[in-house]
Amino acid sequence: MFLFMSFFTISLFSQKIRVIDAYTDEIIEGVTIENKKTGTKKISNCYGEVTLSVKNNLEKLLVYHKNYDTLQITTSDIDKLVLLNPRYEDLESVVLSVSRVAERKQRIPEQIEILTKKNIDYLSAQTSADLLNNIPGVRVQKSQLGGGSPVIRGMESNRVLLVVDGVRMNNAIYRQGHLQNSITVSPFVLDRTEVVFGPTSVVYGSDALGGVVHYYTKKLNYSKNLTFKNDLFYRHSTVNNEQSASISSYASQKKWASFTNVSFSKFDDLKMGKNRTHGYEDWGKVYRYSENTKDRFYENSSVNSDPNVQKNTGYHQLDILQKLMFPLHENIDIILNGQYSTTSDIPNFGKLNDEKDGDLKFSEWRYGPQERFLVSAQANFKDYKSILKNGAITLAYQNISESRINRQFGSLDRTSRFENVDVFSLNSDFYKSLTKKGDRKMYYGLELVHNKVASKAKGETLQISGNNIVGVGAMYNADTRYPDGGSTYSSAAVYTSYRQKLDNKNTLNVGIRLTSTLLTAEWDQNISVKIPNNKLSLSNTALTGSIGYIYMPVESDKISFILSKGFRSPNVDDVGKIRSKSGNLTVPNTRLRPEHLYSAEVGYAKKMLRQKNHFNINVYYTLLDDYISRFPSSEFGTTITYDGDVFENEAILANTNLGQAYIYGSTMSAFVELLKDLKSNVSLTYTKGKSYDFHQPLSSIPPLYGNVSMGIYKPKYNVALECRFSGKKKLKEYNQIEGIDNLDETPNEEGTPTWYVFNLNSNCYLLSDLRIQFQLQNIFDVYYKEFGSSLSAAGRNVSASVAYSF
Secondary structure (H helix, E strand, O other): OHHHHHHHHHHHOEEEEEEEEOOOOOEOOOOEEEEOOOOOEEEOOOOOEEEEEOOOOOOEEEEEEOOEEEEEEEHHHOOOEEEEOEOHHHHHHEEOOOOOOOEEHHHOOOOEEEEEHHHHHHHOOOOHHHHHOOOOOEEEEOOOOOOOEEEEOOEEHHHEEEEEOOEEOOOOOOOOOOOOHHHHOOHHHEEEEEEEEOOOHHHHOOOOOOEEEEEEEOOOOOOOOOEEEEEEEEEEEOOOOEEEEEEEEEEEOOOOEEEEEEEEEEEOOEEEOOEOOOOOOOOOOOOEEOOOOOOEOOOOOEEOOOOOEEOOOOEEEEEEEEEEEEEEEOOEEEEEEEEEEEEOOEEOHHHHOOEEOOEEOEEEEEEOOOEEEEEEEEEEEOOOOHHHOEEEEEEEEEEEEEEEEEEEOOOOEEEEEEEEEEEEEEEEEEEEEOOOOOOEEEEEEEEEEEEEEEEEEEEEEEEEEOOEEEEEEEEEOOOOOOOOOOEEEEEEEEEEEEEEEOOOOEEEEEEEEEEEEEEEEEOOOOOOOOOHHHEEEEEEEEEEEEEEEEEOOOOOEEEEEEEEEEEEOOOHHHHHOOEEEOOEEEEOOOOOOOEEEEEEEEEEEEEEOOOOEEEEEEEEEEEEEOOEEEEEOOOOOOEEEEOOEEEEHHHEEEEEEOOEEEEEEEEEEEEEEOOOOEEEEEEEEEEEEEEOOOOOEOOOOOOOEEEEEEEEEOOOEEEEEEEEEEOOEEHHHOOOOOOOOOHHHOHHHOEEOOEEEEEEEEEEEEEOOEEEEEEEEOOOOEOOOOOOOOOOOEOOEEEEEEEEEO
16 A cells, blocks of 8 residues: 555656747757756756656746746646747747748748847837838838838839738739838837748748748737736937837736737928939929818919928828737637728828929829728647647738829819728648657648729819818719729638758758639729720639758758749739829730749858857849730720820830749848947848840849948947948839839939948937937938839938837
């Protein structure tokens, strides 16, 4: 009996546990578990396992590893799994976006750039578009202050996929050219931002040609005790009189966690730089502007008292986010996510500076409030069972509203166009370890997306009294931007990929995806363009894949190779849009086909001097087949009247499959710790692209650009000096047919000159919960424009902000 009781007691307090990474779920070998009372230590084996024997449930244990935060628990808290969080500085080596689950960067062949919460707070960007402009290999184009279109590897807009919290933002009306939707995610709610370069169609499908920008909002975690944390933030900037404020509230306990954020930003008209080192004294200056608004009428344009102020650029924006997490099962967490973003009217600065007969053309050209509403429910599975072992199922609904309002000088006719998109999506993304050590993993999932587009238009002849608009005298028919009978765009896809760590030096990655798309469109009323049968239906199927290989001769060196195929199926904007820009009219193309992409990439990464310094370089070559570009079209005739303008012959364009084109380039980045607290960052990006068929340069190919920074980084404060620069782009390097790159916005239409600017950034922690920040941007007040932009870049800017947590 005594022996039986002894055996029972020992068994009761002996338990085998497994220690894993809280982000990647990978087993952790070499973790020390120390009993604080007895001093005994146990170390996890190659399977992450440790067998513990304890006398009671109140003993305190320390769990630690050099790459992870130390965890202190009592024996009563011990479960089958012990999760360790990577040290903060190690979070940049954790990647969430490539397979939609957390993985270690050294086992992924793709080029990836990551901004952690610490980076985001340090940069203190006015919008999420401005935030992207600080990432090596990414440029941001701006047509107005309220926008920003990221360019990745010579591709932008509907060739770059935007994702927030696992939900694709790209919808059926994401256009070719320039998009402004990246600002609808508030930078104040971001925990991290990841950019995956190159085609990632295996996991993300259509649109992910140039790359994927994945925004991750605040991560929720449970806590042992009831915990509250609130954050206040305020910033003022002089260059556009920015006033931004944000308030956040975080609460958690054992069974739930919640995060709430409300942020508001107001921007006045933007000032450009005055120091014109390039010698073009009048380039970009705004001598005349329109004072017309939705309620006020002025027959003629007005003189700008300060041509360095870009009139009609100001706007304001409101963002609200709510997240809630609770357990559905001991291995399943539910995350409810609600996001809402809205703006005031946003003037289209580029269009408002168009000229006609020696004066401004438009008295009004503005976007109505840009609204994005998202609700999602995500079930996260961790160590569950069967095919639902580890991963997530995400069900989401989005509603996006856009509008465009314009009127020309000399006319009382105001045309308004309204777009509304409903997007329903279901994503299922899982993985399963095929071995106990986790060196072979299978990833698999599916995606279902349905877009419903409603497009309306109205024409109003205004009634005026003096300078007041008092009503509408008459209505007239106006062309809708998209098919007025409604349109849909749906896709269904399944994918699988396999990753095997062959040994400590070699890793193999392969993946494949099958995607099917269906587009339907119907026109009820055609005014300028007559569509045959008033209906359109296009269906496409594509098989895409990738194969990657990683060789690590030593732990500090990584050589990667990747071959991949991507595709983009034409959406409603590609097929059915009618719009005018820069003297050209874009009309529908009822015979448009998907464009395909084939890419080869080699990368090299090296860590040096105790792993604190690193160097990365990636070189790629991309072949586009049946690539879509704007090209003269006669499908609907050689003369078309639209919004009071007559377009003929070469001025009538349509998105067209043009054959083959190529893009090649390279991005280099380095981080060097010169002394203990003296650190430097360098990046350089080079891109070239041309069509094989017409020997024309491709649009959206920026000139050589990069940045160099050096700073002192202390625990309590930091200060850094940065130089951002761009090479020139000559006239012969522009695509002069499409008109996407805004050649007419360059000096004398000769191309973009070289520029460089210096910025100073400093942060100081007055208390552990009180941080102040001071930024002096464009110190020498240099005048320049980012490539492809209508908007001149900001001149000298003094920005001050304060952040307080309690």
